[in-house]
Amino acid sequence: MAQNVPMVEDEESFYIGSRVQPVPSTPKPDQSRFEDGKSNACKLSEMLGLEEFLSLNVWRASLAELIGSAILVFAIDTIVISSYETKTESPKLMMSLLISIIIAILLLAVNPVSGGHINPAITLAAALVGLISLSRAAVYILAQCAGSVLGALALKAVVNSTIEETFSLGGCTLTVVAPGPKGPISIGLGTSQALWLEIICTFVLLFASIWIAFDHRQARALGRVIIFSVIGIVVGLLVFVSTTVTGAQGYAGAGMNPARCLGPAIVRGGHLWNGHWVFWAGPTIASVAFYLYTKIIPRQHFHAHGYEHDFLNILKAVFIS
Template sequence: MDPVVMNINGQDSPREVEEGTATFLEGKDSSRTAFLPCIISHEFFSLEVWRASVAELLGTAVLVFVLDTIVISSYQTKTETPNLAISFFIFPTLTILLLATFPISGGHINPIITFSAALVGVISHSRAFVYVLAQCAGAVLGALALKAVVNSNIEETFSLGGCTLSVIVPGPDGAITVGINTGQALWLEIICTFVLLFASVWIAFDDRQAKALGLVRVCSIIGAVAGVLVFVSTTVTATKGYAGAGMNPARCLGAALVRGGQLWNGLWVFWVGPAIACLLFYVYVKTIRDLPPWTEVLSKNGLP
């Protein structure tokens, strides 16, 4: 997912944030050297970083436009299982966009990928800051593009395809609010985001797995896992009004800024939940980083 991990910079051993600066170590860092990548502020003036941020901006804009369109289309056509249709189309959409942006930026197009990469030392914090700003700006552009082409009635009915916890619908005694509470939504964000990081994104961060599987398979796994998690989150709640686990705070923010209204209710959940999941993922990575590969464990125990 990142140039440092999967070698998009054209180096045989891509472990440097910038040539001549701090080196990322593999599990044997002292506290001093482990902190060095976090303080590389000169990346703010790096043309390569800003060029990569443009790819993140455009990639996120396209992602938001396409995914929100898919959400609206799936519900507008009155599909029997709209959540299944949405999950199905997330897979190819996310896979293609990851492949498209990877050669330039490492293919994040999601603040949780960037944040977790910075936490585990894959990229510097300054690069992560620029990426997240670009992703949020791209999400707003994608939402603006969608708003410009959809009918105003559709925009209002489907909340521009954004992240919702609840919606207002007509009832026998007037308008009522249907959806899930913030506690349920927060737990779903934490769980689904952690599973996404654990089951797919970690493959991109791990050199051995990334090299063994190859770029296309890694991106496909991430797309497939994201699609499955959206389906699971909407199925277990089975509640109208809840859009499912966001797992991309920028996408939720873009629609909220452009559309507003109900999208602001509980927006913090789609930021706080993934942030907590990233911290849990960091603890997990730090816990297992010094463990030897399972094949070495078997070999030492005399097993085949």
């Protein structure tokens, strides 16, 4: 941090012509350590983006994340319910196609305001890479979770009790209780399998689509419409794959969005809390794995604006201070 501290010439070099010697005096306490500590603390505060907690613009941007997340939960859950209630031959395929479309539309609507995250996994990955600060990420994730609750409340207000009971407001489930020959039984997917599906599907989402949006070369070359359409298609494919590859009834498929799973769980409760941690742990692990991948590949192959908030740089600043 020495480059941030002004260098002051000593008296001998200042009076270089007459070689005046400094007059002996009472030694003053060394301020360099205090100044270095203060400089490190200020730089760490900037890297964490702590001032953004008080920024009105950040909170205004988070409003787009809140509304986008609310619409996302309401739209996706109604798509899930409608796909099965219409008794089509391929409800999972129809559901995946409709989810692709709604994701692309929402990202196009939210992107100009907040960057178009509407997903804590994407927000965390962006924060780790350094595209946004951890403070902004915390505000966004809070808004996304609040929006998810609002979306679930809106859905609860319009569906009847039978549909709510049958589909659990479209929430993320690992297992459900079903009638069996000797009484109710729990059917669904094991925790370890579901966790691996969350990790793999979320990583594929980040690698195969969000990576394009993070790289400003491809973002500029392809344009927002194509990029967000690709993201929507990838999400739809992952939904289709995760709901069909296991063949387990009671398993709702990979969530890939912890906030989307949280809203119905809070509003509906009950078995939606069973294994709910999986829908948070999986995307978190995937986001960290994606960040590590960006650190391993050659720097020239990753072109993104930012880096001042890179997580490793923050850790370095913490240990230096």
